[in-house]
Amino acid sequence: MxxxxxxxxxxxxxxxxxxxxxxxxxxxxxxxxxxxxxxxxxxxxxxxxxxxxxxxxxxxxxxxxxxxxxxxxxxxxxxxxxxxxxxxxxxxxxxxxxxxxxxxxxxxxxxxxxxxxxxxxxxxxxxxxxxxEHPTQALLDAYTLRSRLEQDAPGADLKGRRVAIVGDVLHSRVARSNVRLLTTLGAEVVLVAPPTLLPVGIGDWPCSTSYDLDDVVGGGHGDLDAVMMLRVQRERMNAAFFPSAREYSRRYGLDARRMAKLPEHALVMHPGPMNRGLEITAEAADSPRSTIVEQVxxxxxxxxxxxxxxxxxxxxxxxx
Amino acid sequence: MSPAREDPSSPNAPEDPPRVTAGEEPPQAVRAVLEPAEIARALSRIAHEVLEHNKGAENLVLLGIPTRGVTLAHRLAARLAAIEGAHVPVGTLDVTMHRDDLRRQAFRTIAATELPDGGVDDKVVVLVDDVLYSGRTIRAALDALSEFGRPRAVRLAVLVDRGHRELPIRADHVGKNLPTSARERVRVRLSEIDGGEDVVSIVGGVTK
Missing domain, CATH: 3.40.50.1370 (Aspartate/ornithine carbamoyltransferase)
Incomplete structure (x- = not known):
């Protein structure tokens, strides 16, 4: 290397x-x-x-x-x-x-x-x-997952773990790097986003996709081990990708209600910087399951x- | 493992030869120099020396240098317990990040450093390694140790001293002095790590 x-x-x-x-x-x-x-x-x-x-x-x-x-x-x-x-x-x-x-x-x-x-x-x-791509972010996310879920055992991978990556996949280098790395480490990845925020050719990525966050957190794609929220990258958006911030937040934001549907051990992750109130509520971001500060x-x-x-x-x- | 670690004549890999694992080397002359019984006797003698020098097991801490130094440190601790009935704490001290040859060496894995609960402050620390060669590993170990505290004294116990020092470092307790040529390699096999019987052998060098 x-x-x-x-x-x-x-x-x-x-x-x-x-x-x-x-x-x-x-x-x-x-x-x-x-x-x-x-x-x-x-x-x-x-x-x-x-x-x-x-x-x-x-x-x-x-x-x-x-x-x-x-x-x-x-x-x-x-x-x-x-x-x-x-x-x-x-x-x-x-x-x-x-x-x-x-x-x-x-x-x-x-x-x-x-x-x-x-x-x-x-x-x-x-x-x-x-x-x-943003490879070191994906590595630190994988490290955080491994240290929380596998007690950071040397040599361990993430085989059989299931991670949902939610939000602005289209503009996200974090999502790209994570899909590749987590799959290499044996985890399954589900991307959740409105159709406008999924890139062309997503079908070739080694992961599944969904438009419905409630279904995914409720176990529609199997029990999740972690939910990774992505920042809505307004600075890269030159068109209307969703009708309003409020609608995005209601359909794709992580709040206490959705968090309650997740399995007990599931982690809440965010690469930062967060748009509090848009893709993640303060309640979710500051909860004990959140690894956001640990990730840093x-x-x-x-x-x-x-x-x-x-x-x-x-x-x-x-x-x- | 990198080619540099395998190359016996490489000046960049002075401490490496004993750590080379089996199955990777071309057929070379291998000459066993220490049998299991001799290794056991050498360790028993070192244990007695350590106790004599320290006037008992008080305040002793054994720190093994990965990989085989750790195994030897545990064996020494078992002997100290048998002789004096004292529990001597054992730890491991990884020196990789303190080495001065990282730039020339290919990637080295980093082993864990685990110090006993009492720490090393005001203790008599006995560093334990398998082979003493250039002395660079020990220099790195002394640096690494200084990050954890200030021992009252630091001593060095090695199973084999093969000479060719590049730094003013000497061992306090030596299992066996083995005069070697720099072209040869000293290979230490311990049953806990390598399986089979304990053996120290000299590999390669000039064959007659």
């Missing part, structure tokens, strides 16, 4: 080894001294062309806990606003000797281009590209694992 661009590139064993390493990283984060010398002298650049709170802070914390040097770059306030291209920015980073570039970009495929165009030598980690904490451990796996033994040209 040289880059992490898509969860589709991960085999079951690779995915499990990332989760196992993340488990050990999480253990180090419960110690008094959290900083490890593992990536001393390596440089990690956070290249963010899109706004982000969680992901950028999480990658920064992960790199710093492993003693790497971190350079933060955001498109706002940089030469990008003067019209600098991705290539020229990449060449600048190469000249500075970046060992890893964590990139978020509004255009799908930008990290792939960065990894394969020969502009930089370092390893590329996709931190979200357009409506394509797990994000640091998972990203530490990813950086460790990609940056150790780099000269061999092969990792996990």
């Amino acid at each position: 040289r880059h992490l661009l898509s969860t589709a590139d991960l085999s079951r064993d690779e995915a499990i080894s990332i989760l196992d390493v993340a488990g050990q990283m999480a253990a180090t984060q419960r110690r008094e001294i959290k900083k490890l010398p593992t990536l001393r002298g390596r440089t990690v650049v956070n290249l963010f062309y899109e706004d982000s709170t969680r992901t950028r802070i999480s990658f920064e914390a992960a790199a710093k806990r492993l003693s790497a040097d971190v350079i933060n770059f955001s498109a706002k306030g940089s030469s990008v606003s003067k019209g600098e291209s991705l290539k020229d920015t990449a060449l600048t980073l190469k000249a500075m000797g970046a060992d890893a570039v964590v990139v978020r970009h509004p255009i799908s495929g930008a990290p792939h281009r960065l990894a394969n165009a020969g502009w930089i030598d370092g390893t590329v980690v996709n931190a979200g590209d357009g409506t394509h 904490a797990n994000g640091v451990a998972v990203r530490m694992a990813v950086l460790y796996l990609l940056l150790s033994g780099q000269s061999e040209g092969e990792g996990a």
Whole structure:
């Protein structure tokens, strides 16, 4: 593994080894001294062309806990606003000797281009590209599921678990990455969304779909182990995908009534940031079943694992 | 496992040879140097030495370095219990994230670090490993240990010392000193992990 661009590139064993390493990283984060010398002298650049709170802070914390040097770059306030291209920015980073570039970009495929165009030598980690993929989010979701449902047993997968992903699938890179990763790990995925918010070609995805959230939470597709709510991405919506926010909320929002229909152990997940009152009510978001804050904490451990796996033994040209 | 870990002449993998698992190596000259009975005697002697040096089992903590160091630490603890009737806590100390050769090595799995409940503050910590070679693992272990507290003293017990130190580190308790060539590998097999009988053997090197 040289880059992490898509969860589709991960085999079951690779995915499990990332989760196992993340488990050990999480253990180090419960110690008094959290900083490890593992990536001393390596440089990690956070290249963010899109706004982000969680992901950028999480990658920064992960790199710093492993003693790497971190350079933060955001498109706002940089030469990008003067019209600098991705290539020229990449060449600048190469000249500075970046060992890893964590990139978020509004255009799908930008990290792939960065990894394969020969502009930089370092390893590329996709931190979200357009409506394509967000692999570390899917890994931290899988880690959260495994730690809650399988007690984070090393080597365990999610075989036989059933996860519903609800909401704006069309614009969601989180949904894409999760469908691929969770299926690789043996879980079943049900996508629930209005027909307008499901992408073309959904029939080829390795999952089932439904338009009816009440049916799915009630066990219409089998008992659920987790419900993952997606954010309605208004900034990417250039047309009317549903009549009104109120109608969306009534048909596809997670509230106390729907939560009560779920099995006892089922988790409520959300990648954040949430639109409280739209796709999820405060009652659901703040309930004890909600893993939303836990997901953020797990994000640091998972990203530490990813950086460790990609940056150790780099000269061999092969990792996990 | 990576090719680097398999390569006996690789300067980047000084501590690795004993950890190479069976079935992956080409046919090479294998020479057994320690039989099960000798390993048992060496461990018993180390147990007595540890107690003599410490004047009893008071405040002792055994920390094994994964993988085989942990097994050896448990065996030592059993002997200490048999000799002195004292319960000596055993823990494991993974040093992977403190190694200085991560950049050159292919991916290494990280094992769990589990310290006994009493911690290590003001204890006499005995680090236990199977083979002492370059000393780099022990350096990493000392760094890792400092994150958990400040032991009163740290001692080192190894089953085999094969020489070729690259750092000013020495063992306090040695099962057997084995003069080796850097081209050879020392292979330790313990029944709990590898099945079969305990054996320490030298693999490869110049055959006459």
